[in-house]
Amino acid sequence: MTETENTVEIVRKATRELARKFDNDYWLDKDRKHEYPWDFIKAFAAGGWLGAMIPEEYGGIGLGLREAAVMMNEISSSGAGMSGGSAIHFYVFPPAPVVKYGSEEMKREFLPQLASGELLMAFGVTEPDAGVDTSRIKTKAVKVDGGWKVNGQKVFITNAQNAQKILLLARTSPRRDDKPLWGMSLFLADMDREHIAVREIDKLGRAAIDTNELFIDDLFVPEERLVGEVDKGFYYLLDGLNPERIVVGMEGIGLGRAALELASEYAKNRVVFDRPIGQNQAVAHPLADSWIRLEAAEGMAMRAAELFDEGKPCGPEAAAAKYLGAEAGFEACDRAFSTLGGYAYAREYHIERLWREVRLLRNAPFSQEMVRNYISQQVLGLPRSY
Structure with a gap:
């Protein structure tokens, strides 16, 4: 070792x-x-x-x-x-x-x-009208004496109920068709409640962690809170996207394993027609298949993490890790749901909570379709489809 x-x-x-x-x-x-x-x-x-x-x-x-x-x-x-x-x-x-x-x-x-743990930070990138096209964000930072004034709106922002700071992406120069991702800057701003209105979003899962809309009105950010150089903020975020994709994949795998553990224990002990239901291949085989898929997804994720740690390109592997982790995790939770039958709806069995939470990973931080778009274009050399 x-x-x-x-x-x-x-x-x-x-x-x-x-x-x-x-x-x-x-x-x-x-x-x-x-x-x-x-x-x-x-x-x-x-x-x-x-x-x-x-x-x-x-x-x-x-x-x-x-x-x-x-x-x-x-x-x-x-x-x-x-x-x-x-x-x-x-x-x-x-x-x-x-x-x-x-x-x-x-x-x-x-x-x-x-x-x-003294400081909790939110992460402010997503906007309601931009979707996955971050180049279309409308939040603007305008240069003023001693810093910047920021106005705009963000959505699906985690931690905003409790965060003291927010890493905030805003337009500092007009969008250019030839370089659409240039012209955005990154700020480590105060979550100043007098200038940021926070509205929590009622949602399907992950209820312990708040998700919010932000309405930013004349938020002042001092000059020294600019991260790096003006107009290069999105490119700084790119350095963090591959690690996030890898880890999101690993979190999906973990959710699947938690559900698989609960379902396997239930299948060993639940007796129907005088035999444990886990003795039936219709129950056992889907759970076994999910174990195999979760193990394979972790192999891809750890390979991607190894490449990242070695300073090597890992974009396709990171995207694949997120894709496989989300798919294998959801499938394992869904099969665990089927294993418990009607009891899966009962919150005390925990499966429905895991199922609600893992569903998010098919959409966030970006959709499975966008992963396929990326692999089609960047790995297979196919024409851009979007």
């Missing part, structure tokens, strides 16, 4: 033990109450895990993507699903542009606070 493989296994074991201290009933309670899991976050903060990918000189532990991906998989597969996964995800991955492109002063001020 290599040193990296040994570290991955250490992280896997440690985070599995920690995550499983919060059982399915804990997450059911948080889901029912729509209650943010602060005690879960504090436990991971105490272990230093919130700073998993933040360099040691800024208060983190400086792990690679392979270790972080395994950690997120263990959180999700513990039964925490996307409620627990998102709670930790937003400490680990959205700060990536700050780590790479932020000023030294910005890093020293904010990264230690993120690593310790």
